[in-house]
Amino acid sequence: xxxxxxxxxxxxxxxxxxxxxxxxxxxxxxxxxxxxxxxxxxxxxxxxxxxxxxxxxxxxxxxxxxxxxxxxxxxxxxxxxxxxxxxxxxxxxxxxxxxxxxxxxxxxxxxxxxxxxxxxxxxxxxxxxxxxxxxxxxxxxxxxxxxxxxxxxxxxxxxxxxxxxxxxxxxxxxxxxxxxxxxxxxxxxxxxxxxxxxxxxxxxxxxxxxxxxxxxxxxxxxxxxxxxxxxxxxxxxxxxxxxxxxxxxxxxxxxxxxxxxxxxxxxxxxxxxxxxxxxxxxxxxxxxxxxxxxxxxxxxxxxxxxxxxxxxxxxxxxxxxxxxxxxxxxxxxxxxxxxxxxxxxxxxxxxxxxxxxxxx
Numbered sequence: 521x522x523x524x525x526x527x528x529x530x531x532x533x534x535x536x537x538x539x540x541x542x543x544x545x546x547x548x549x550x551x552x553x554x555x556x557x558x559x560x561x562x563x564x565x566x567x568x569x570x571x572x573x574x575x576x577x578x579x580x581x582x583x584x585x586x587x588x589x590x591x592x593x594x595x596x597x598x599x600x601x602x603x604x605x606x607x608x609x610x611x612x613x614x615x616x617x618x619x620x621x622x623x624x625x626x627x628x629x630x631x632x633x634x635x636x637x638x639x640x641x642x643x644x645x646x647x648x649x650x651x652x653x654x655x656x657x658x659x660x661x662x663x664x665x666x667x668x669x670x671x672x673x674x675x676x677x678x679x680x681x682x683x684x685x686x687x688x689x690x691x692x693x694x695x696x697x698x699x700x701x702x703x704x705x706x707x708x709x710x711x712x713x714x715x716x717x718x719x720x721x722x723x724x725x726x727x728x729x730x731x732x733x734x735x736x737x738x739x740x741x742x743x744x745x746x747x748x749x750x751x752x753x754x755x756x757x758x759x760x761x762x763x764x765x766x767x768x769x770x771x772x773x774x775x776x777x778x779x780x781x782x783x784x785x786x787x788x789x790x791x792x793x794x795x796x797x798x799x800x801x802x803x804x805x806x807x808x809x810x811x812x813x814x815x816x817x818x819x820x821x822x823x824x825x826x827x828x829x830x831x832x833x834x835x836x837x838x839x840x841x842x843x844x845x846x847x848x849x850x851x852x853x854x855x856x857x858x859x860x861x862x863x864x865x866x867x868x869x870x871x872x873x874x875x876x877x878x879x880x
Contacts, residue, residue: 531719536744551576553597554638558714562629606636606674608667634667658783662690668712693717725784728791729756735857772799790816805835814844
């Protein structure tokens with residue numbers, strides 16, 4: 521049920537659909553619905569906690585399937601918007617039941633989706649925004665989606681606005697860093713809720729703000745990652761060149777003072793300035809975080825930097841990826857950015873392409 525990796529310095533969430541929706545959905549959207557996957561069985565395209573916004577005109581942001589369910593979801597969303605009534609719908613694509621929906625997806629899975637009004641300023645939109653503000657600081661948050669109940673209005677809530685049973689479940693999820701389903705039956709009253717633990721999205725630190733850092737930042741931001749860019753050169757430490765990123769002007773030797781390295785999940789050193797790269801790596805060696813350190817440039821340059829580092833290279837031996845990035849034959853800045861961000865993502869997801877470190 522969880523879509524995050526547990527790291528030495530905390531947890532990180534790779535499903536950033538919440539952050540992407542908060543960035544892409546118009547802040548003044550007045551006629552829209554939020555669709556949230558609250559339970560699944562078997563093989564499904566998305567897992568519990570995945571979300572999409574559906575507008576009154578049929579346009580939408582995000583996906584809950586590969587396009588198989590969206591047409592039907594739009595019909596339900598239109599009724600939810602028109603009537604102002606939240607509902608839960610179920611799709612079972614296992615075996616012959618798939619034909620009942622006229623979808624024929626063949627996914628061999630089942631999915632329960634909560635669809636609720638989500639206009640700007642409403643309780644749902646406010647709950648999502650509050651969670652997003654918390655995770656943007658690198659702190660975990662929780663959201664609770666009540667999808668079956670005769671006592672509590674169906675919908676998505678912040679924990680503090682819930683009755684004791686669900687508030688306690690949310691607190692437990694935060695303490696255990698784990699999402700959970702809550703089922704409660706009292707006589708004829710049955711309640712089901714999905715309590716989602718929201719670890720912070722990945723935080724990527726880029727040391728060096730040259731032109732080729734821009735596509736790296738753009739690729740990471742497109743996935744809803746938090747990105748910090750550091751450079752000592754005024755022309756490169758320019759926020760306008762890195763939309764959505766936090767840009768810091770700082771000398772390389774002062775990196776640990778300029779950035780909270782313990783809140784970064786990965787760093788890529790790519791200043792194209794040898795002395796600066798050496799200083800960045802000295803600081804990173806001493807800090808012992810983050811666990812992923814990528815170094816741009818050929819092997820010969822890496823060996824020269826290792827010589828400059830001396831014994832300090834020991835602190836990077838198990839962490840350094842150099843040359844950084846998956847070997848996809850990249851030659852353009854955009855392809856190199858793809859190779860870099862792909863390797864970071866693979867490492868965060870515990871996949872082999874991100875697992876091998878090159879000793880400094």
